[in-house]
Amino acid sequence: MTIDTQKKAITLKNYVNGEWRTSTSVEIYDVINPATQEVIGHASYSTKEETEEAIQAAKEAFESGVWSQKTTHERSAILLAIAAKIDERAEELATLETLNNGKIKTEATYDIADAANCFRYYAGMILQPDGQTYHAPDNVQALIVKEPVGVAGLIVPWNFPLLMSVWKIAPALAAGNTIVFKPSEVTPMTAMKLFEILEEAGLPKGVANMVMGHGAIVGQTISESKHVDIVSFTGSTQVGREIMRAAAGNLKKISLELGGKSPNIIFADADFEAAVDYGLFGIFYGSGQVCSAGSRILVEETIYDAYVERFVERANQIKVGPGLDETSNMGAIVSEKQLNRILDYIEIGKNEGAKLVAGGKRLTENGLDQGFFIAPTVFADVTNDMRIVREEIFGPVVTIQKFATEQEAIRLANDSDYGLAGGVFSNDGAKALRVIKQIRAGITWVNDYHPTYVEAPWGGYKQSGIGRSLGTYGLEDFQEVKQINIRLNVEPNGWFPS
Structure with a gap:
């Protein structure tokens, strides 16, 4: 990577x-700062052949055992080194994330931490006891x-x-896989820095590979490949x-974290100001560009008018501006394409009769x-x-x-095609638990x-x-389960006549 000073x-x-x-590839595109439209990077739309080269490198590295056959202690040490280097570069990474994505720097700083x-979590997890033994019916140790799993394609x-890159890369590497990684073409800047860190931490060649480009080419090639x-x-x-559909070719494992249209239920017995505060946070954090955003607020009718009034009052106080401006409460929309999508949905809402x-x-x-800025928007x-x-609108x-x-x-x-997230606000603990269990x-x-x-x-x-993703489940996504049966009395079994 080079920087034009x-x-x-x-x-x-x-x-x-x-x-x-x-x-x-001769297809070059600009990476921009959505707060200013300033060009902050230049990248190429990589080819199918380049993606296949990355897959082949990952395949050969996995088969060589250069990473998968390292001890868990050796892998853990490298994961910890990666975590330390992220900490060392936290300020640089947070600034670059803000410039490329548009979010406020406070949010980016939390993301980097x-x-x-x-990485530390998975470095520790792989040192814990795992596996099982089971009782076989005869003289077998089971x-x-x-x-x-092998080669992991991460998009x-x-x-x-x-x-999001780390949520996939950390458990994939911890489990002993090699990876082919595709960042978003809209926000590839910190991915580059992360791969610099992976290299500096001592990952063997071929273990971690990254290819820039279109989802329709790079992502499709990864998804279809019989070597992934x-x-x-x-x-x-x-x-x-x-x-x-693409992954069905070789019946590869898939892990998909997709869209959401998440409900946030506010009962009349909730702490009113807390319910307003978290309602705002649930939708306007990250400029609403969060898969788990609480984009549907459901309010009990006895406090509905008061809640809407207070919510609107607070929403109008949110200062929207560039992410590096310390006075900004909400940043830019990531791209002009996304900006126009959100504005289209606002017009749809008006035409549907929403207030x-x-x-x-x-x-x-x-x-x-x-820049690409939208005022916090509320429909009642x-x-x-x-x-x-x-x-899913994916905006504020x-x-x-x-x-x-x-x-x-x-x-x-529950009247939704989605089921990613949801919240309940109530001071009645039994009711809150009763409701959340049914969401x-x-x-x-x-x-x-x-x-x-x-x-x-x-x-x-x-x-x-x-x-x-995350937790023990995130590691298990990148693992296969094998049973090993060891006979302890090695002698003919006499099944067929001698």
């Missing part, structure tokens, strides 16, 4: 078999062991560029379906005209048949609707919203995906 634009390269390679902790989105043994993808449900009570427009005043008086209630747009009874709240919450979602909170822990599994029900 005048324009500060980084030239992005692929990393294959331990080498930084310039793509042979979480990334380092993820074991169950876990082994790496990540643009909303948490570094953290698992593909792990985070992104939209539509692309998840395409990956699932726009806050925001609903692009912000161009006070020096924001060069919505119904479940509206597109803005049913479809929230719908608020009322319910009368506990059962109606549960019915409305069809994989990640849930009571009197809270959004905290994520590396120790806990992350993933959803229904069309929100297959498999889980």
